[in-house]
Amino acid sequence: LHVVRRLLTPAVPTKGTTNIPGPVACRRWPVVGHALMFLRVNNMKDLYETIRRLCQKRDKVVSFYLGSKLTIGVLDAKILEAIVCMSHKCQNKEHELYYTFNAFTNGVFSKNGKGWSAMRRPLDHLLHPKNMEKLHRIAMEKAEILCMKLGDRCGQGVFEIKQVIDYYMLDITLESLLNVPGTLQIEDTTHLPELCSLAIKGMFKRIIQIVYRIEWIYSLSSLGRQTNKVKDQMRPHLKEMVNNCYKQMKIAGRNPSDPDFVPENFIEVAIQNYIREKNTEEDLIFSFLDLIIAGFDTTSVATSSTILFLAMHPEYQERAYQEQIEVMKNSLRAPTRDELSRMSYLDMIFNETLRHVSVPAIARTISSQFTIDEYIFPEGASIYVFLNHLFNDPRYWERPKDFYPEHFQPEKVAARPKGAFLPFAFGGRSCPGKLFGIQSSKLVLSNLLRRYKFTSSLRFEEMTYKYMVMLESDKGYPVEVTSHGSRRDNFAGLSRMLQSHIAAKRSEEYMGYIQEIDYLDSSFEQVGMGLLTSLFLALTTVLCVALYVVRRLLTPAVPTNGTTNIPGPVVPLVKSSHRTMAKL
Ligand code: HEM
Numbered sequence: 001l002h003v004v005r006r007l008l009t010p011a012v013p014t015k016g017t018t019n020i021p022g023p024v025a026c027r028r029w030p031v032v033g034h035a036l037m038f039l040r041v042n043n044m045k046d047l048y049e050t051i052r053r054l055c056q057k058r059d060k061v062v063s064f065y066l067g068s069k070l071t072i073g074v075l076d077a078k079i080l081e082a083i084v085c086m087s088h089k090c091q092n093k094e095h096e097l098y099y100t101f102n103a104f105t106n107g108v109f110s111k112n113g114k115g116w117s118a119m120r121r122p123l124d125h126l127l128h129p130k131n132m133e134k135l136h137r138i139a140m141e142k143a144e145i146l147c148m149k150l151g152d153r154c155g156q157g158v159f160e161i162k163q164v165i166d167y168y169m170l171d172i173t174l175e176s177l178l179n180v181p182g183t184l185q186i187e188d189t190t191h192l193p194e195l196c197s198l199a200i201k202g203m204f205k206r207i208i209q210i211v212y213r214i215e216w217i218y219s220l221s222s223l224g225r226q227t228n229k230v231k232d233q234m235r236p237h238l239k240e241m242v243n244n245c246y247k248q249m250k251i252a253g254r255n256p257s258d259p260d261f262v263p264e265n266f267i268e269v270a271i272q273n274y275i276r277e278k279n280t281e282e283d284l285i286f287s288f289l290d291l292i293i294a295g296f297d298t299t300s301v302a303t304s305s306t307i308l309f310l311a312m313h314p315e316y317q318e319r320a321y322q323e324q325i326e327v328m329k330n331s332l333r334a335p336t337r338d339e340l341s342r343m344s345y346l347d348m349i350f351n352e353t354l355r356h357v358s359v360p361a362i363a364r365t366i367s368s369q370f371t372i373d374e375y376i377f378p379e380g381a382s383i384y385v386f387l388n389h390l391f392n393d394p395r396y397w398e399r400p401k402d403f404y405p406e407h408f409q410p411e412k413v414a415a416r417p418k419g420a421f422l423p424f425a426f427g428g429r430s431c432p433g434k435l436f437g438i439q440s441s442k443l444v445l446s447n448l449l450r451r452y453k454f455t456s457s458l459r460f461e462e463m464t465y466k467y468m469v470m471l472e473s474d475k476g477y478p479v480e481v482t483s484h485g486s487r488r489d490n491f492a493g494l495s496r497m498l499q500s501h502i503a504a505k506r507s508e509e510y511m512g513y514i515q516e517i518d519y520l521d522s523s524f525e526q527v528g529m530g531l532l533t534s535l536f537l538a539l540t541t542v543l544c545v546a547l548y549v550v551r552r553l554l555t556p557a558v559p560t561n562g563t564t565n566i567p568g569p570v571v572p573l574v575k576s577s578h579r580t581m582a583k584l
Contacts, residue, residue: 003214010069011095012365014380020063020072023054044204044467048360052389059395061375069096070381071363077390080419080426082372083383087427089370094363094382100206101290103218103227104199106283107270109290115277120432122269123291126177127432132337132439135176139440140334142171143447145185150452154483158457162304162477165444166193166296169303172440173295178288179248179265180241190237196293198230200468211532231286238285241267266291293469295433298359301470303441304477306353309403311454311479316405320346321484324450335446337439346442346449348408354423356403357471360388362425387422388471396420403460452481 041047051073055062060076074080083090092112101110108119125131146168153159170193171182184190205223212218219225245267255261256271263269266288274284310317323345328335335343362385369379377383392400396416397407406412413421424431431437448454456479465471 003211010380011099012380014070014378016369016376016378018063018070018072018376018378018381020061020375020377021058022063023057041208043208044360045465047208048388048467051384052386055386055389060373063381066096066382066384070378071384072377072381074383074385075389075393077393077396077417077419079372079375080385080390080422081417083377083385084419084422084426086370086372086377087429089368090364090366090377090383091428092365092367093429094365094384096382097207097363099213100203103206103224104203104231105286105289105293107287107290109294115273118273118276119269119287120428122263122272123266123432126266126269127436129435132435135172135436136337136439136443138176138182139172139443142168142175142182142185143334143444145171146444147447147451149185150448150481151483153481154452158478158480160477161307161454161479162300163193165304165307166300168444169296169300169440170292173292176436177266177291177295178241179245179267191233192237192292193296195230195234196289196297199227199234199289200293200297202227202230204468234289235285238289242271242285245271294431295437297469298433299437299441301357301468301472302350302353302437303444305357305473306350306441306445307448307454308456308458308473308477308479309353309356309460310349310449311456312458312460313403314455316349316403317449317454320349320445320449321453324446328446328450332447332450334443340439340442340446343442343446345405346445348405350438350441350445351408351421351423352403352405355391355397355407355421357465358387358391358423359425359470360467361386362429364429385425387425390420391423393420450484452483454479454481456480 041050051064051066054064055073055075058073058075060079062073062075064071064073074083093110095112098110108116108123111119127135146164149164167185167188171185173182174180174184175182184192202223206212206218209223212221212223245265249256249268249271256263256268257275261272263272270284270287273279273287274281279287310320323343327339327342364383364385366377366379366381366383370377390396394400397420398404398412399407424434458473458475458478464474466474
């Protein structure tokens with residue numbers, strides 16, 4: 001009973017009620033959330049699909065329970081626009097969904113309140129448009145290395161483009177936001193991309209396994225142990241970054257404890273916060289991991305998907321190439337920010353990609369009640385915005401299922417409600433890396449499109465997706481690359497050297513370890529959860545049978561009507577005990 005009560009009590013209770021209708025005829029369907037566990041919800045995709053099915057019959061808003069949490073699903077772009085105006089009343093991340101991030105990292109992504117704003121303000125400053133020139137220069141340098149690496153892939157058959165892009169994005173994120181030299185494209189000794197990917201998988205697995213909300217069950221489970229293994233692998237690298245940051249501040253004579261200390265990178269923000277909040281060293285080390293993940297994973301998925309989708313649509317790739325020639329003429333150098341801003345067709349392609357692979361949904365807690373179109377959004381309830389649903393809604397998109405960059409022609413964008421396409425979320429919790437993400441993706445796409453031509457044997461209509469931070473292709477990102485004839489660069493030799501260096505560094509031992517983790521993930525975890533669920537059901541059944549038997553034993557065949565004033569034996573015994581004693 002304690003466990004059930006713990007599981008069903010939302011961290012922020014709802015005050016008041018709502019007039020928003022439930023999924024079908026009934027007002028609201030209870031118990032969707034925790035019952036999901038028994039409805040064969042095995043992954044995030046099942047979860048989103050189940051919730052989406054519940055919302056099918058409504059077109060504006062729908063209310064349902066995720067466990068005991070009143071949740072309001074937003075399905076209409078106009079209503080979302082009105083919510084954007086109220087965004088100060090729904091600024092906090094919904095604890096019931098975002099708490100799983102805390103197992104790895106408790107930073108700006110999942111924090112709420114003062115702790116969040118203390119990290120978010122300096123981050124906004126680092127990512128301010130006036131600092132973009134410096135970040136752009138770093139991205140230019142990393143994009144050159146990426147082009148070199150791809151040089152050697154030309155005509156060499158199919159490869160995974162995302163593996164290459166991951167390193168480019170990670171290097172940019174490390175160097176520009178954390179002031180850590182971004183050299184992983186050349187030599188990777190950290191395996192951070194694989195570890196981050198395991199971390200993300202672990203976080204989402206925890207969301208759908210509801211018993212893992214109880215900390216001790218989670219830490220005893222194989223998933224909890226796996227999380228610790230991944231953290232053990234990450235810790236030395238993150239710790240080294242913090243130590244180097246301390247050293248550099250010392251050399252420069254800067255002290256993070258000074259009241260007028262102004263952080264110059266995000267590790268310094270984390271250190272300042274650690275001193276202010278008197279956190280543990282472990283908290284400090286993992287408090288900037290979410291920025292690394294948010295910074296490189298999203299942009300890498302978006303850029304790799306763009307390349308894959310263009311490889312599947314040669315006509316759009318050719319148009320994008322023609323635009324490159326128009327803006328950059330015959331040059332192969334990286335574009336300036338001004339040149340990037342003139343690549344409007346590339347913008348349309350990038351947006352169309354985001355429409356297909358965006359963050360699937362976001363959830364916020366309502367901090368004080370508001371009303372939109374007579375719908376009551378009560379305090380404490382959560383708002384669940386189905387970004388992916390809105391981005392595929394035929395009410396707003398001519399050809400929702402196709403890859404069709406013309407969706408983003410300026411006149412079509414102007415005619416569509418703004419709420420129909422918000423891939424970077426909205427309000428105070430919107431993405432701080434929007435400008436930086438778009439710029440670094442467009443930069444590398446421009447460099448690649450001018451040099452290389454991409455093809456893929458995958459077909460767009462056959463694409464299926466995993467629901468991770470963004471939607472990721474189930475079948476990976478396999479492409480083939482050839483150079484644009486005479487325009488080929490002459491750095492193939494250098495590139496070959498880089499490739500073999502990287503291959504040597506990726507020890508087989510390490511890959512074995514990753515596989516071992518995956519194995520644990522797939523078999524032990526499922527058996528464990530299966531056993532726990534069966535045990536729970538068996539105990540409940542035994543309890544019900546026992547209660548029935550006791551009730552049967554205690555019910556007399558002819559019930560007594562009324563009561564008596566005749567005194568009992570010396571010690572007043574319960575009547576049925578007399579019967580049991582008599583039987584004995
Ligand atoms: C195409 C690239 C990107 C997309 C589509 C994207 C999208 C988003 C979305 C939808 C959110 C809200 C998530 C939620 O509330 O659950 C978000 C938050 C966030 N993003 Fe991005 N993002 C991108 C790139 C980046 C980059 C490059 C950075 C870092 C430099 C970044 C850092 C963050 C952070 C720190 C948050 C949390 C903000 C907060 O809670 O205050 N993102 N992003």
